[in-house]
Amino acid sequence: MFRKIITLFVVVTMVAIGLIGVVPRITQVARAMEIDEGGRGGGAFGGGNIGGGGGGGVIDPSPVAEGTGEALSTQSVADKVASELGGNVSKIDGDVNSWKVNIPNGKRPIIVRIMEAGSGGRANPYFRVSVDGKPALTLEGKFSSDHGLTHFDLSNESVQQILNIIDKYRGR
Amino acid sequence: MDSSDVQVALNKLWASIVEEYHFDVLNHTIRFKTKVVDSGNVNEYDVQFCQVASFYFVDGLDEDRHNCIEPDEGDYVELTSVHFLNEGIGDIRVVPNGDWTNQYSSTPNFAIEMWSKMLFIEAASVKFNQEIFNVGYPAGI
Numbered sequence: 413m414f415r416k417i418i419t420l421f422v423v424v425t426m427v428a429i430g431l432i433g434v435v436p437r438i439t440q441v442a443r444a445m446e447i448d449e450g451g452r453g454g455g456a457f458g459g460g461n462i463g464g465g466g467g468g469g470v471i472d473p474s475p476v477a478e479g480t481g482e483a484l485s486t487q488s489v490a491d492k493v494a495s496e497l498g499g500n501v502s503k504i505d506g507d508v509n510s511w512k513v514n515i516p517n518g519k520r521p522i523i524v525r526i527m528e529a530g531s532g533g534r535a536n537p538y539f540r541v542s543v544d545g546k547p548a549l550t551l552e553g554k555f556s557s558d559h560g561l562t563h564f565d566l567s568n569e570s571v572q573q574i575l576n577i578i579d580k581y582r583g584r
Numbered sequence: 585m586d587s588s589d590v591q592v593a594l595n596k597l598w599a600s601i602v603e604e605y606h607f608d609v610l611n612h613t614i615r616f617k618t619k620v621v622d623s624g625n626v627n628e629y630d631v632q633f634c635q636v637a638s639f640y641f642v643d644g645l646d647e648d649r650h651n652c653i654e655p656d657e658g659d660y661v662e663l664t665s666v667h668f669l670n671e672g673i674g675d676i677r678v679v680p681n682g683d684w685t686n687q688y689s690s691t692p693n694f695a696i697e698m699w700s701k702m703l704f705i706e707a708a709s710v711k712f713n714q715e716i717f718n719v720g721y722p723a724g725i
Contacts, residue, residue, distance in 0.1 A: 504665070505673065505695065514645065514700070519653050523700060525664075532665065533595030540599070544699050545659050548599070557601055560623030 486511055486526045486537055492571045493524055497578065507531055515578070520544040522581070524574055526566070537566040541577045553580025590719055593712040594666040596620065597629055602661040602698075612636045614705060618663055631666075635708035637721060638690030640676055642702045664697035672722030673704060691724025 487501075490511035494501045499515035499522075510531050515522040526539045540563050542548040547555040548562035551573065556562050564573065600618035607614050615632040643649040667673075672691040680686040692704035709718045 505667070505669075507667075519651055521648075521700065531595075532598030533592065542664075542699070545653060545655065547660075558621045558623065559599060563599070 485509065486528055486566070489539070489566065489570055489574075490524070490526045493526075493574050496571075496575060497522075499524070504531075517543065520546070522578060526570075534563065538563050539566060539570055539574060540564070541574060541581075543581070549577050549581055551577060553577050553582075590668045590710060590717045593715065593717065594631075594668055594710075596627070597631060597663045597666045599665075600629065600663045602663060605661070607639070614639060614707075616663065630711075630713055632711040633694065633705050633707040633709075634711060636705060637708070638676070638692065638704075638706040640690065640692065640704040644700050648700065661698055664699055665695075666697075667695045668710075668719065669693055669695070670719070670722065672706075672724050675724050676704065689724075691722050693719065693722045 486509045490501045490513050493499060494513045494515075497513075497515045499513040502512050502514070504510040504512055504525075504527075507528055507530075509528040511526045513524040513526070515524065520543050522541065522543055524539060524541050527534070527537060529535060529537050531538075540548050542562075543555075547557040550556050550561045551564075553576075564570070597616075597618055597620075600620045602616055602618050604617040605615065613632055613634050614636055615630070617628070617630050619626055619628045644651060670693065672693050673695050675689060675691050677689040678685045690704075690706045692706045694705040694707060694710075696703040696705065706721060707719075708721050709716060711717075
């Protein structure tokens with residue numbers, strides 16, 4: 413009987429010690445996941461994470477790419493545009509989730525900038541299409557130096573809008 | 585005045601039209617006068633990088649820097665983006681063929697895109713319109 417009590421005590425003690433060790437580790441993993449989610453939240457558009465930096469732990473209800481169920485991000489828009497038009501994607505230093513797509517266009521490449529919220533002081537993620545050395549392009553594919561006509565908040569239609577702008581600029 | 589205050593000011597210059605610029609080696613300044621048109625409203629800015637210790641200009645990405653395009657009628661220079669990095673962008677060092685050029689290096693703390701061109705500046709302060717930001721030089725080589 414005494415032996416059984418000792419055995420039970422040892423088992424209970426070992427379980428308790430195990431839990432003491434495991435709980436903080438579970439908490440740490442949970443915290444790491446929160447930070448990771450916050451970081452990704454900075455790149456996803458849909459608002460709510462103004463100021464760039466990807467911090468703040470805000471997880472916004474981002475738009476979802478049609479037919480894929482995949483959350484859209486500034487990077488995914490950049491990748492899709494580059495893939496459609498044979499461009500090169502590069503990350504813009506100094507921002508967490510801003511991207512530049514260089515599309516071959518003779519001596520003057522077309523540059524699509526897909527920028528995170530906070531870039532250039534703008535509240536929402538946005539895009540801008542320009543031709544090297546020229547003013548930016550409007551939705552009609554015309555040159556303009558007016559931000560109101562050339563800076564567009566990101567949405568589910570952004571990839572198609574970008575493709576249309578470039579088609580119109582090229583006279584297609 | 586922390587680094588985010590500087591960036592908030594510099595954000596106003598993004599995609600601005602450069603109307604005048606002046607590199608003054610004697611007085612260690614680089615100055616841009618720009619304007620921004622937004623939905624028909626025009627804002628003008630005057631930014632001066634002071635105590636400029638170094639600047640480095642590249643006319644395009646990789647080999648495209650050799651592609652010096654003749655401007656068309658109506659073309660202009662744009663400050664596409666202006667970034668401040670408190671810790672510096674990185675080190676610029678000459679890989680020398682001789683001895684004396686390896687004594688010239690810099691650690692820029694401002695990166696200014698002008699279309700696909702890039703201007704790096706190492707400066708200790710910025711005067712934005714009438715506001716002065718003393719940012720100091722980044723620690724570097």
